[in-house]
Amino acid sequence: MKKFINHVDDFLAESLSGFAAAHQDLVTLHFDPNFVCRAQKSVQKVALISGGGSGHEPLHTGYIGHGMLDAACPGHVFTSPTPDQMLAAAEAVESGKGILFIVKNYAGDVMNFEMAAEMLPYEHATVLISDDVAVVNSTYTTGRRGVAGTLIVEKVVGSFAETGADLATCKVLGDKVNSRTASMGVALTSCTVPAAGRPTFDINETELEMGVGIHGEPGRRREAMRSVDEIVADLVAAIWHDLQPVAGSKILLLINGFGATPLMELYVIYNAAAKLLQQHGLIISRSLVGNYITALDMAGASITVCLLDDEILQYWDAPVHTPALRWGK
Amino acid sequence: MKKFINHVDDFLAESLSGFAAAHQDLVTLHFDPNFVCRAQKSVQKVALISGGGSGHEPLHTGYIGHGMLDAACPGHVFTSPTPDQMLAAAEAVESGKGILFIVKNYAGDVMNFEMAAEMLPYEHATVLISDDVAVVNSTYTTGRRGVAGTLIVEKVVGSFAETGADLATCKVLGDKVNSRTASMGVALTSCTVPAAGRPTFDINETELEMGVGIHGEPGRRREAMRSVDEIVADLVAAIWHDLQPVAGSKILLLINGFGATPLMELYVIYNAAAKLLQQHGLIISRSLVGNYITALDMAGASITVCLLDDEILQYWDAPVHTPALRWGK
Amino acid sequence: MNTEFILKAAQAVNAAILTHEAEIESLDREIGDGDHFINIKRGSAVVIGLQDELAGLTPDVVLQRIGMKLLSTIGGASGPLIASFFIAMAKSVKEHGGETLTEIAVAFTAGVDAIKSRGKADIGEKTMLDVLIPVAGKFTALAGQGADFASLLQALKQEASLGMQSTKVMIASKGRAAQLGERVIGHIDPGAKSSQVMITAVCDLALSLKQVRSLI
């Protein structure tokens, strides 16, 4: 493992310090417990707090600011944060209209946020993100994972909250966006968790991992490497099967890199996905291509489709001013 | 080599098509000869045209739009574009005040732009970017390479050109920014050019390449892997030696990832570099951290310092609206 | 169960998980995200760091402090679960005592129940509960029967081991591995493994003690 690192124990703190220093106009960092919040506390709005294991940057800290989150709680690499972080973050950002937790659906995240919620002295609600269609839902499981769709929920609900909407309505919108969003990813290489010091999984030059998670968790199946058109066809088919969109639907198409995939390749994926979706009668109204929800140094990418409606589109387009997403301001 | 690719011969065209489709509100793509220009032609301003080998995305196509470039000419991967591309781009974007070429100092780029300039029926000037301090200038060489500083020149001169400044003044500002900017990079792994199908250089788990170029060209020396603080100290020392900044100077600090380095690590680099520069009395007025000038899938990063003055700061802060850089609009 | 024993047990657990680093780590790499060993090591280390501060306190307070500290230290899925275990045990010891084997079995069972309700999980879902539930059951049964101390401990170790092994053939329906369907068959659950290691370490410690009853 070669990484830009001093000591593995200081990695997270140094990274957060660098992040906060580089974006001090937008965010403020607190240690012990660790959380990052807006540099300027907002007034009288529902406060959006998210968090999760680190290693998915810019998610979540990069999405703190006007039109998105009020605070984020970074855990250790790929490890859910602890309830004291959420409590301290809530204390810092609550502004009279309650707290909305945005939580990716992983046992760890769910339980830690749940324990925080139980201790929270404020009105609160939770939107659970479960956009990953890699794993078919079944009655046995705890539901699907939350992946790149998180960005869309944070943006749309974040901008809605800026209008002064109340907690319950924010949650309704968040749940709606989640239910209209489907993602699936593919990995060409594994990521390496610094503290582990070796790749999470082994994969050779002729294989890919279809339906991989954003922590390097295995996906649907290990398959033979093939052309991007074929890979994209599989990803789009799974998404299509889940969303069952009607022809003429407007969509947001997000091609998300996992950290080590060049932008040139992400645009090749976009090209293939957009063509396919258009051939099937969908209208690509909005697009986003880049490293938005990563898995450290994993080579791979995910495709996310969100079925737009006027409300989602309106709040997607609204101004946003965060370290990693910015427009209209 | 595992990449998201159909056939290597179609890679560039498919990537450009995806890019243009994803950003059709901002750019228009032309094939044969290949160039990308603003979707809306601007009126009565110096037209900025850049270009170079592909593989450095988002540079240059990602910087087309208000406040930066008018057009970019993408060559094959790591191969300078050809003069017919520059001529066609100039034809498309010239709006009465001449053409400013922004050219990274590589023999191929210089000669191809030079031949285009010789055939160009418009008033024109060229700013040559040579910010890479990895290689010490000597009378024998053709000068230093152009690397991440290119972004700063394109942004500052781009915003200046929007004010209606004339060609000569734009060139003067470009040359000034270039002379006040110094960069140096380090690689932990090699990139793989798709058409070559194998890594450009071999490097093992205990080595790094200090002063690497953005095409995987060798740098100053092959060295033993060490802590990020030590690596950053070397990079900053080389930059410092070149710029000789006086204490109290305001700087722009750019930490640029080469494509496969996680944002978490880039922020660790930022943290180390910012501390060091501040300890030496510099004031970090502006910061940028991310993958801005890449080398395909190379793991590594570069540090760029630009000595600000009021003029540079003013045009750095001015609104920009491009696929890869956006603020104030 | 006195404070001295709890603190010694923390040492024993710490040593035991370090010994099983490679095994635990690779299990979570195979069917999880590779951090389970790091998580429990972080938790274990922080408990060791509390020793001085805890030394003079009563067992219920010690358990409660450990639980709260783990809650803000471990994170992940295992953090809230292990923390809930200690917090519930503390409550049980405080309310029902923690002196006799029966009382300790009650407290242990309360801890396991807290994990069940926090994780909304039960036996057979390929989690740490496949170790903890059988161990709690055996503990309660043998304590009720007034079993001999040493053979009770041996039985608990065996039960933990069987429970851990039982996860190998299961499909997971809770936790990260629940996403992987049949791909997890053949792999032991990392949380089941670490639980078995910890239980074994505590039992071995108890077995090795001279004045058994007085310490525990």
Added chain:
Amino acid sequence: MNTEFILKAAQAVNAAILTHEAEIESLDREIGDGDHFINIKRGSAVVIGLQDELAGLTPDVVLQRIGMKLLSTIGGASGPLIASFFIAMAKSVKEHGGETLTEIAVAFTAGVDAIKSRGKADIGEKTMLDVLIPVAGKFTALAGQGADFASLLQALKQEASLGMQSTKVMIASKGRAAQLGERVIGHIDPGAKSSQVMITAVCDLALSLKQVRSLI
């Protein structure tokens, strides 16, 4: 030098560089950016594609068309240089003829001079010019001496080879390798190698022809 020969030479050059793929590619990986083989292959392929369209044209027009096509095809450092070579040769052939060996030597030298001025480079800078300049010199000298055709060609091949080898010990002061200082010592320049391969292919073609003088 007639059109038929030029087109045959293009074929021979194409075949020769494909044969030397691995060697040329690895040289540019070592001290460049790894694309030199891809660049000249792309150029060579596009010239082959022009064959039908060029077949009926005069040699100067053929050379000019090849030059312009290469200019918009190769890119990189080698593109403008090789293109300039053909465009300058075309001009020389048009103005001074391209029939006799002396005229061809003049045209070749004009091409090499165009590379020198486009690249602002000269001999000893570890570039393709370390092959081209000596070959042009030898060509001019032997043509002037009225040397025997076959031995002239052999001499050019030898000169190309020596020139290519000479770059091995040089430090580069032009092109991408100029950034690398002493690190390039021990490596042959990729452009020098490809030039040597191409010159050798053309000479071998000329040597193999039956009615030598009529074709060239």
